[in-house]
Amino acid sequence: xxxxxxQQGETLSLGMxxxxxxxSRFGLLWLAGIGLLQVVAIQLESNGPxxxxxxxLGLFLLTLHLTHFNLEGLEVRCxxxxxxxxxxxxxxxxxxxxxxxxxGLRLRLGSGEPDQARSLAPGExxxxxxxxxxxxxxLRPGKLRLxxxxxxxxxxxxxxxxxxxxxxxxxxxxxxxxxxAPAHADPQKGAGTSSLGDKEGDLWHxxxxxxxxxxxxxxxxxxxxxxxxxxxxxxxxPLAEAPLLTPAAGIxxxxxxxxxxxxxxxxxxxxxxxxxVLGAATIPPSRGPGHRDRCLEAxxxxxxxx
Amino acid sequence: MKKRPPSSVTGVRQxxxxxxxxxNSSEARRLQWLAEALLIVGLLGLxxxxxxxxxxxxxxxxxGLKLLEAKRLADRRLVGLLQLVCAGVLxxxxxDLGPSLLQGVAVFLALAGLLALEAGQGPDWRLLLRRSLQxxxxxxxxxxxxxxxxPRLAPFAPLSDLGRGGARMGLSENLAxxxxxxxxxxxxxxxRVSFAAGQPLDADDxxxxxxxxxxFDGGSWLTSPTLPPTGAGAARAPAETGSPLAQQLxxxxxxxxxxxxxxxxxxxxxxxxxxxxxxxxxxxxxxSQRRLYGLRSRQGKGDGWRRIPPQANDQMLPSGTNPxxxxxxxxxxxxxxxxxxxxxxxxxxxxxPFRYTRSPGTLPAIAPLDAFLFARQEGxxxxxxxxxxxxxxxxxxxxxVVSGYQGGTWxxxxxxxxxxxxxxxxxHAWSEVWIEAEGWRxxxxxSWIAPARGGGLRAAPAGGAVGWLQRQWWxxxxxxxxxWLGFDREGQEALLQRLLGDRRNLVGLxxxxxxxxxxxxxxxxxxxxxxxxxxxxxxxELERALAALARQGLVPEAGETxxxxxxxxxxxxxxxxxxxxAMAEPYQLWRYGAGVRPPxxxxxxxxxxxxxxxxxxxxxxxxxxxxxxx
Numbered sequence: 001x002x003x004x005x006x007q008q009g010e011t012l013s014l015g016m017x018x019x020x021x022x023x024s025r026f027g028l029l030w031l032a033g034i035g036l037l038q039v040v041a042i043q044l045e046s047n048g049p050x051x052x053x054x055x056x057l058g059l060f061l062l063t064l065h066l067t068h069f070n071l072e073g074l075e076v077r078c079x080x081x082x083x084x085x086x087x088x089x090x091x092x093x094x095x096x097x098x099x100x101x102x103x104g105l106r107l108r109l110g111s112g113e114p115d116q117a118r119s120l121a122p123g124e125x126x127x128x129x130x131x132x133x134x135x136x137x138x139l140r141p142g143k144l145r146l147x148x149x150x151x152x153x154x155x156x157x158x159x160x161x162x163x164x165x166x167x168x169x170x171x172x173x174x175x176x177x178x179x180x181a182p183a184h185a186d187p188q189k190g191a192g193t194s195s196l197g198d199k200e201g202d203l204w205h206x207x208x209x210x211x212x213x214x215x216x217x218x219x220x221x222x223x224x225x226x227x228x229x230x231x232x233x234x235x236x237x238p239l240a241e242a243p244l245l246t247p248a249a250g251i252x253x254x255x256x257x258x259x260x261x262x263x264x265x266x267x268x269x270x271x272x273x274x275x276x277v278l279g280a281a282t283i284p285p286s287r288g289p290g291h292r293d294r295c296l297e298a299x300x301x302x303x304x305x306x
Numbered sequence: 307m308k309k310r311p312p313s314s315v316t317g318v319r320q321x322x323x324x325x326x327x328x329x330n331s332s333e334a335r336r337l338q339w340l341a342e343a344l345l346i347v348g349l350l351g352l353x354x355x356x357x358x359x360x361x362x363x364x365x366x367x368x369x370g371l372k373l374l375e376a377k378r379l380a381d382r383r384l385v386g387l388l389q390l391v392c393a394g395v396l397x398x399x400x401x402d403l404g405p406s407l408l409q410g411v412a413v414f415l416a417l418a419g420l421l422a423l424e425a426g427q428g429p430d431w432r433l434l435l436r437r438s439l440q441x442x443x444x445x446x447x448x449x450x451x452x453x454x455x456x457p458r459l460a461p462f463a464p465l466s467d468l469g470r471g472g473a474r475m476g477l478s479e480n481l482a483x484x485x486x487x488x489x490x491x492x493x494x495x496x497x498r499v500s501f502a503a504g505q506p507l508d509a510d511d512x513x514x515x516x517x518x519x520x521x522f523d524g525g526s527w528l529t530s531p532t533l534p535p536t537g538a539g540a541a542r543a544p545a546e547t548g549s550p551l552a553q554q555l556x557x558x559x560x561x562x563x564x565x566x567x568x569x570x571x572x573x574x575x576x577x578x579x580x581x582x583x584x585x586x587x588x589x590x591x592x593x594s595q596r597r598l599y600g601l602r603s604r605q606g607k608g609d610g611w612r613r614i615p616p617q618a619n620d621q622m623l624p625s626g627t628n629p630x631x632x633x634x635x636x637x638x639x640x641x642x643x644x645x646x647x648x649x650x651x652x653x654x655x656x657x658x659p660f661r662y663t664r665s666p667g668t669l670p671a672i673a674p675l676d677a678f679l680f681a682r683q684e685g686x687x688x689x690x691x692x693x694x695x696x697x698x699x700x701x702x703x704x705x706x707v708v709s710g711y712q713g714g715t716w717x718x719x720x721x722x723x724x725x726x727x728x729x730x731x732x733x734h735a736w737s738e739v740w741i742e743a744e745g746w747r748x749x750x751x752x753s754w755i756a757p758a759r760g761g762g763l764r765a766a767p768a769g770g771a772v773g774w775l776q777r778q779w780w781x782x783x784x785x786x787x788x789x790w791l792g793f794d795r796e797g798q799e800a801l802l803q804r805l806l807g808d809r810r811n812l813v814g815l816x817x818x819x820x821x822x823x824x825x826x827x828x829x830x831x832x833x834x835x836x837x838x839x840x841x842x843x844x845x846x847e848l849e850r851a852l853a854a855l856a857r858q859g860l861v862p863e864a865g866e867t868x869x870x871x872x873x874x875x876x877x878x879x880x881x882x883x884x885x886x887x888a889m890a891e892p893y894q895l896w897r898y899g900a901g902v903r904p905p906x907x908x909x910x911x912x913x914x915x916x917x918x919x920x921x922x923x924x925x926x927x928x929x930x931x932x933x934x935x936x
Contacts, residue, residue, distance in 0.1 A: 026383045033387050037394040042459045044358070044592065047790055048397020048406065051453050052413065056390065058448030058825075059417075059441065065829045066441070069836055100836035103437075104424040119425050121840045150424035151441055152417070153383050 004160055006143055012076040012161040014146070019159050021068055027154035030060060060154055067155040070148040073099035078165035079126060083296065085261070086136045087172040091128035094144070094163070098122050104150025109163075110142030117150070133169040136257070136300045140166045170300045171254065173262035181244035181277040206271070207231040234271055242273040242285035245295075253306060257299050264299070268292040279306035333434060334382065334422035335373075341389050341415035342370050348396045348408050353560075358399055365392035382423050389416040401596065403779075403786040417442060444832050447824030455802070455817045458795045477563065477709050477733060481519045482526030483669060483678070483689040495559055496711060496732065497567050498784050500725040502553040513736065513748060514567040514728065516710040518584035520619045522699065524627025525674050527692055527707045530584075530619050554601040557787045564588045567710055567728065570748075571609040572601035576796055584706075585611035585746070598791040612745040616704035620740065623699040630676040631693070635700020644703040644741050648749065651697055655754050659683055660690075662756030687752040691735040694751040704740035708748070709733070719781030727780060844908060847915035848893050851886065854923050858930065868894065879929070885922040889915050 004020045012018075023031075034053045041050035079093025092109055096102075102120040109131040118127075131141040140163065147158040210219055210230035220231040245263055247256035260276070267274040268287070275285035276295045279302075283295055345366045352359040369388035376382045393409045393416065400406075418438035425434065497514070519527035558566045568574070568587040576599055578590035591597045625632065634654075638647045661684040670677050675693045678685055685693075691707045698705035712734035718724040736750040806812055839846050855861070855875075860882070862871040868890045876883025896903065896911050 026380065026387070029384070029387060033391050036391060039462075040358075040395055040398050043461050044398045045458075045461060045794060046398035046401065047453075047793065048401055048409065049394035050458075051449060052390065052394040052397060054452040054456070055413075055442075055445055055449040057452065058445035061448060061821075061825055062441065062445045062828055062832075065825075066444075066832060069833060100833070100838075101840070117424065122837065123839075150421075151437070152420050153379075153424050 002145060002160075004158070007159065007161040008164075010077065010164060012074075012144075012159070014071045014074045014076075014159055016072075019068060019071055019157055021064070021155055021157040024149055024153060024156045027060065030056065030152075030154055034060070059152060063152045063154045066151050067148060067157045069100065070103050070105065070150055071146060071157055071159065074102060074146070076144070076146070076161060078163045079128075081165060081167035083168035083170055083293070083300070084133070085172045086133050086169050089130045089132050090141075090167060090169070092131055092141045092163070092167060094127050094129060096120065096125045096127060098125065102148075104148045106147045106149075108145045108147070114147070117148075119150075133167070136169050136171045136254075138166040138301065139169050140164070168297060168300050170296045171257040171261045173265055174255070174258035175262050176255070176259035177248040177251070178256070178259045178263045179246040179248045181246045181275075181282075206234050208234055208271075242275060243267070244275040244277055244282075244285065246277040247306065253302075253304070257302060261296065261299055264292060264295050278302050331422055331425075333431065334419050337415050337419035337422055338373055338382070338385055338389070341412045341419060342366070342373060344408055344412040344415065345369070345389060345392050345396065348393075348400070348405060348412065351400055351405060352396075353399075356399065358395060362392055362395040362399060365395060379423060383420065386416050386420040386423070389419075399595070401787075401791060403783045406786070406790065414438065414442060440832060440835060444828035447828055448821050451820035451824045452817065454793075454798070455813070455820055457802070457813060458798060460795070477516050477561065479517060479519075479529040479563070480526055481517075481528075481688060481692065481707055481709055481735060483666075483674070483685060483692055494730045495727065495780075496561075496730050497556060497558040497728045498725050498780065499554050499556045499567075499714075499728070500723050500784060500788075502555075512713055513570070513708075513734070513750075514711040514714075515570050515585060515587075515708050516565050516567050517563065517708070518586055518738070519707040519709065520584060520617070522623060522692075522696060524624045525671070527695070553603045555788055556597075556599050556601065557784055557791075558589070558597045558599075560593065560595050560597075562593050564593055566597060566599065568601060569603075570612075572603045575600040575602055581611055583611055583614045585609075585708075596787065596791070598787050614745075616740045620704040620706050621699060621702075623696060628673045628675040628696065630673070630680050631696055632700045634679075635697045635702075638701040641701075644739065647701045647703055648698070648739060648741075651694060651701070652751075652754060655690075655694070655751055660685075660755045662686060662752065687735045687750075690751040690755060691737045694749065695737045695739075698737070698739050706738050707735055708738055709735045712736075717777045717781060719778050722781060722785055725781065725784055727777075842897075842908065843912040844893055844896060844915050847912060847919050848889055851889055851915075851919045851922050854919070854926055855882070855886070858926055881925050882922060882929070885918055885925060889918045889922075 005018070007018050034056045037049045037053035037056070040046070041048075041053060075097040077095045077097075079095050081090075081092050084090035094107070098120050100122050104117045105120060106117050107115040107127065107129055109129045112129075112131050115129060129141075129144075133139050133141075142162075144161045144163050145158060146161070147156065149156050207220055207223070208231065210232040214232040218232045218234075220233050223229065223231050245260055245267075247253060248259060251259075264274065264276070268289075268291075271287060273285045273287045274295075276283040276298060278298055281298060283291075283298060349363055349366055352362060354360075365388055369385050369392060372381060372388065373385045376385060390413060393412045397406065397409050400409075418435060421438050421441065422434055425437070499514075517529055519529050521528040521530050554569070554572055556567065565586040566589045570585055574581065574587060579599055580588045580590070582588060589597050589599060623632065638650050641647050641650050663684045664686055666678075666682065666685040666689065669675075669682075669689075675696055678689050679693050679697075688709075695705040695707050711728045711732040713732050714726040714728045716724060717727050734750075734752075736748060736752070738746045739749055741747050802810065802813060806816065839849070841849075852862075860875060860879070862868070863874075866874070869887075872883055872886040872890050874883075875886055892911060893915065896907065
């Protein structure tokens with residue numbers, strides 16, 4: 001069921017005014033089953049099918065209310081969505097507050113796949129819903145559909161809401177050439193490190209927790225064998241200046257931004273200092289997660305033409 | 307916006323969910339298979355000769371195949387519905403206590419399966435079954451209100467079309483000596499009867515007639531297909547039906563015959579019952595099913611058939627089929643009135659060396675009764691009754707053979723009234739002769755030969771623990787039959803009559819009110835149940851205490867622990883702080899302490915926390931009262 005007025009606002013509070021409920025196709029089939037049992041019961045003057053048909057009718061009438069109960073009183077707010085890459089399936093957080101037990105809740109964001117049915121106990125819940133952003137930017141995931149058919153699937157009860165909090169979508173990282181802005185002397189060190197190298201002879205820098213993308217080659221096997229956890233070795237080569245990244249010339253801007261995204265992640269992984277120049281905006285060289293996120297956000301929000 | 311590392315950086319990638327993940331819910335699958343298994347067990351007792359049996363079999367097979375291949379949620383729902391309809395059809399075919407219990411459990415499991423399909427992966431087994439029970443019990447008030455009060459329609463088509471063909475009881479419309487020998491070894495139940503006064507009947511009344519064989523072809527006795535015209539005595543039951551005053555309550559097993567056992571003199575209760583001119587009690591219900599009916603003993607009301615004069619059939623004797631028999635009977639014609647000829651026959655039988663046996667062997671096809679009377683002289687009730695009736699006809703006295711049951715086993719269950727249990731080996735045949743002055747008189751020639759044969763009322767045989775249990779089960783089964791099958795259209799009419807009297811036009815309003823009230827109560831209770839907080843009882847007590855504090859603005863600061871909060875509270879509000887401390891300390895020890903937590907400890911802690919919480923709430927009320935004056 002995907003019709004009805006889409007609710008707006010910071011918080012969605014479900015009640016009689018914004019919930020829709022209709023019998024499902026199975027509900028109509030159920031009524032046909034009741035009719036069949038009634039015919040058998042009347043024709044054979046038998047109590048068994050008669051009681052069963054009335055029981056099924058009672059269930060039909062009861063589940064009209066129970067299905068409505070599942071969503072009634074539910075409050076939905078947006079959580080704080082983490083940034084993600086275009087082309088990835090992103091997790092959009094939602095905070096749900098259930099007044100009573102909420103059964104068989106299925107959530108769907110935008111035109112994505114319907115979520116698995118879940119039953120929520122009374123209280124606060126934090127859920128994340130998958131969605132696939134089509135491009136970069138600060139994007140809203142689209143309409144949220146809350147739907148339930150529990151307890152017996154005889155009725156469909158649903159509501160639609162437009163979650164107001166957007167999620168930051170960074171250009172998908174893609175290996176490729178990036179431009180360098182004119183050399184920029186490191187004001188702190190005078191010489192930075194760059195150009196990650198895995199090869200022997202490069203300067204060993206430090207250890208960092210191992211990530212799957214580091215591969216087995218950089219795993220600190222000794223430490224792992226000693227049971228001190230999985231760490232990856234980092235090597236750096238001395239470089240005189242911190243690179244100041246800029247979109248490569250001669251390729252479309254969106255593609256260039258994707259290359260920059262990959263380069264920023266790589267440089268951050270190497271632990272080197274780097275800066276970013278996007279048109280008039282410049283982020284001076286630095287390092288660390290905060291700096292990386294600032295640069296990625298600048299990529300995500302960069303104007304369509306520089 | 308507070309930024310976090312992008313999902314790919316932290317190595318976390320969301321995967322989209324499969325299209326219909328719920329259809330693979332293992333709980334739902336197991337529950338549906340369990341329901342399917344019970345339905346298959348239920349199929350074992352069906353009679354293949356009935357069309358409806360095949361409907362039930364097809365539905366079960368269909369549900370099983372669908373369950374095997376179903377991947378989508380819609381298919382699995384369909385399986386649940388098919389199972390429910392199948393249980394309903396089985397209920398129409400088998401209404402005994404055992405099968406009814408089986409169908410009830412299958413319905414519950416099918417519903418639980420549907421519930422599990424919708425609930426997703428969240429709930430565990432206990433929660434699922436509890437919820438199924440809640441929903442089922444919630445729907446019962448409406449179902450029962452409709453079942454009891456909704457006026458029932460009459461069948462669309464005659465019942466006999468569906469009911470024919472399921473012969474199970476041993477009696478047959480064609481009685482040839484030899485038929486009942488096979489029955490005698492058969493211990494299958496035939497009928498049960500309980501009496502209002504709880505007493506067994508006199509020995510003379512222990513003949514339970516079923517069929518009257520009035521047509522004799524020289525070898526076997528048949529029942530005329532065309533009934534004799536019903537005279538004054540052929541009673542149709544009066545309208546006082548379904549009355550609780552029934553003095554004999556019968557449960558007759560499926561027999562394939564329209565005629566059911568009765569004592570030949572009681573007054574039938576119920577529109578479906580009819581006594582024909584031969585003295586057969588005909589039941590309009592399906593003969594392929596167990597039938598339940600009531601009779602009221604009222605002398606002279608139900609035995610009008612005894613005075614209906616004999617028809618041509620009752621005197622017919624094909625000449626030349628048994629010449630010796632005809633000659634002997636003919637020699638008695640001059641002996642005087644019919645009663646005197648009857649006495650001569652009794653004397654003749656008693657003076658010959660007749661012997662009662664259950665295995666007399668087969669009689670020749672030509673002149674079989676001559677062979678029995680004058681050569682072999684051994685046989686069972688069928689032989690004696692048919693030979694005696696033929697002799698009487700030869701002597702010019704209208705006579706016929708009656709088959710039914712004699713005697714029975716008196717069963718006294720642990721609770722409730724006793725009952726008489728009739729088995730197929732109680733089957734018996736006797737004769738009826740027409741005596742002008744008194745009408746049809748019952749004569750049992752077998753009793754001249756073997757007075758002890760089944761005449762006495764047997765007490766329940768010992769049979770050990772199994773036999774005892776079986777008899778208790780029969781008693782329960784009889785009570786179930788009386789209660790369940792007894793509430794039919796007539797029973798409902800009687801109830802509505804009692805409830806509404808002459809204001810029958812209010813029945814619609816009554817049904818609507820009952821359904822609305824039933825639904826309202828269920829919805830209210832289930833709505834309250836769903837809002838009940840969930841969690842461990844001590845934790846809920848603590849949460850209630852914190853909620854009471856929060857109502858007066860006393861809330862923990864961000865990041866503050868429970869212990870920190872109670873310590874801070876103690877500084878500003880010593881009484882409240884110490885009470886909260888007294889709750890927090892033991893709760894945290896119980897909740898986070900090592901070792902197994904026995905349930906009784908949780909109950910003890912819960913009770914203690916409850917005491918403290920009530921104290922805290924009292925202190926908060928006092929605080930609220932003090933505040934305006936402070």
